[in-house]
Amino acid sequence: MKIDPIDILKQNDLKHTKQRVRVLEEIAMDNVAISQPELEKKLGKEIDRVTLYRILNVYEDKGILHRVMDLNGTANYAICSSSCTSEHHHDEHVHFNCTNCHKIYCLDVTIPQVKMPAGFSAVALNSTAYGVCEKCNARVKN
Amino acid sequence: MKIDPIDILKQNDLKHTKQRVRVLEEIAMDNVAISQPELEKKLGKEIDRVTLYRILNVYEDKGILHRVMDLNGTANYAICSSSCTSEHHHDEHVHFNCTNCHKIYCLDVTIPQVKMPAGFSAVALNSTAYGVCEKCNARVKN
DNA sequence: TCATAAAATGCAATGTCATTGCATAAACTT
DNA sequence: AAGTTTATGCAATGACATTGCATTTTATGA
Numbered sequence: 001m002k003i004d005p006i007d008i009l010k011q012n013d014l015k016h017t018k019q020r021v022r023v024l025e026e027i028a029m030d031n032v033a034i035s036q037p038e039l040e041k042k043l044g045k046e047i048d049r050v051t052l053y054r055i056l057n058v059y060e061d062k063g064i065l066h067r068v069m070d071l072n073g074t075a076n077y078a079i080c081s082s083s084c085t086s087e088h089h090h091d092e093h094v095h096f097n098c099t100n101c102h103k104i105y106c107l108d109v110t111i112p113q114v115k116m117p118a119g120f121s122a123v124a125l126n127s128t129a130y131g132v133c134e135k136c137n138a139r140v141k142n
Numbered sequence: 143m144k145i146d147p148i149d150i151l152k153q154n155d156l157k158h159t160k161q162r163v164r165v166l167e168e169i170a171m172d173n174v175a176i177s178q179p180e181l182e183k184k185l186g187k188e189i190d191r192v193t194l195y196r197i198l199n200v201y202e203d204k205g206i207l208h209r210v211m212d213l214n215g216t217a218n219y220a221i222c223s224s225s226c227t228s229e230h231h232h233d234e235h236v237h238f239n240c241t242n243c244h245k246i247y248c249l250d251v252t253i254p255q256v257k258m259p260a261g262f263s264a265v266a267l268n269s270t271a272y273g274v275c276e277k278c279n280a281r282v283k284n
Numbered sequence: 285t286c287a288t289a290a291a292a293t294g295c296a297a298t299g300t301c302a303t304t305g306c307a308t309a310a311a312c313t314t
Numbered sequence: 315a316a317g318t319t320t321a322t323g324c325a326a327t328g329a330c331a332t333t334g335c336a337t338t339t340t341a342t343g344a
Contacts, residue, residue, distance in 0.1 A: 117249060131266070134259075157339090192293080
């Protein structure tokens with residue numbers, strides 16, 4: 001999937017600023033979700049802390065990014081599939097949270113449906129696996 | 143399942159203090175996970191903020207409680223099944239996070255196993271459904 | 285039961301992280 | 315190009331968690 005930050009901004013009626021473009025570029029870099037602290041480390045020289053928060057919030061509201069919480073309650077962000085809108089976030093894939101490098105991967109694995117008990121109506125289902133990721137496993141072996 | 147706070151403390155080599163007992167009592171009250179802020183609201187008069195944090199941490203370390211993060215990154219705590227130890231948390235049931243009352247339920251539904259991509263080794267799998275819970279659904283209908 | 289040692293508690297201070305208000309700067313419109 | 319609207323950056327504030335230390339409480343053994 002090709003990501004064009006400028007297209008995304010236009011489609012969502014957002015003004016085109018270099019900060020917003022940079023954030024999208026950074027998050028689209030690979031298929032892992034990136035945490036707010038990491039983003040801040042990478043973009044801190046170019047973008048103010050506050051602006052970063054605001055951009056991330058706008059993107060989440062618009063359905064451009066989805067937010068995943070890791071075990072420490074830190075927010076991680078990844079590009080949403082194209083079907084997400086501000087009304088509906090479809091985030092129906094399994095996440096993988098590496099306990100070594102703390103990266104969160106969006107796996108290409110759909111979440112198996114589970115039966116809810118009577119009275120409970122679910123609108124979304126999240127699933128996160130914890131363990132050691134590809135890269136960290138490789139690093140140990142070699 | 144019957145919960146006896148004093149037994150639990152003995153089994154885990156923890157000193158018997160009234161604060162520790164109160165925390166366990168409060169969390170064992172129903173089958174939903176309770177958040178740190180809620181606990182603080184309920185116990186704030188009896189227990190100092192800091193002590194509460196420390197107790198929760200000890201309980202988590204010992205495998206007495208497990209911690210679930212909600213969408214806002216707030217920690218929620220629930221009594222662990224008896225098989226949890228400080229080395230291994232088995233938390234292999236689906237959680238239900240009510241978007242109305244924000245309670246987190248531990249459902250009696252085991253998480254379906256999912257296949258990991260090559261290279262990824264998972265040691266734990268968490269699953270959380272979001273929606274409206276039993277009680278909130280009932281409240282709307284009547 | 286009392287004295288002692290070990291540990292938990294409460295308070296104050298510190299640290300981290302997120303949010304708000306406002307002046308300035310940048311982007312879209314005509 | 316000028317004016318309006320919106321985003322940005324900075325400073326201040328607010329919410330939340332952690333650490334150090336003095337005091338209190340619990341467990342142990344005479």
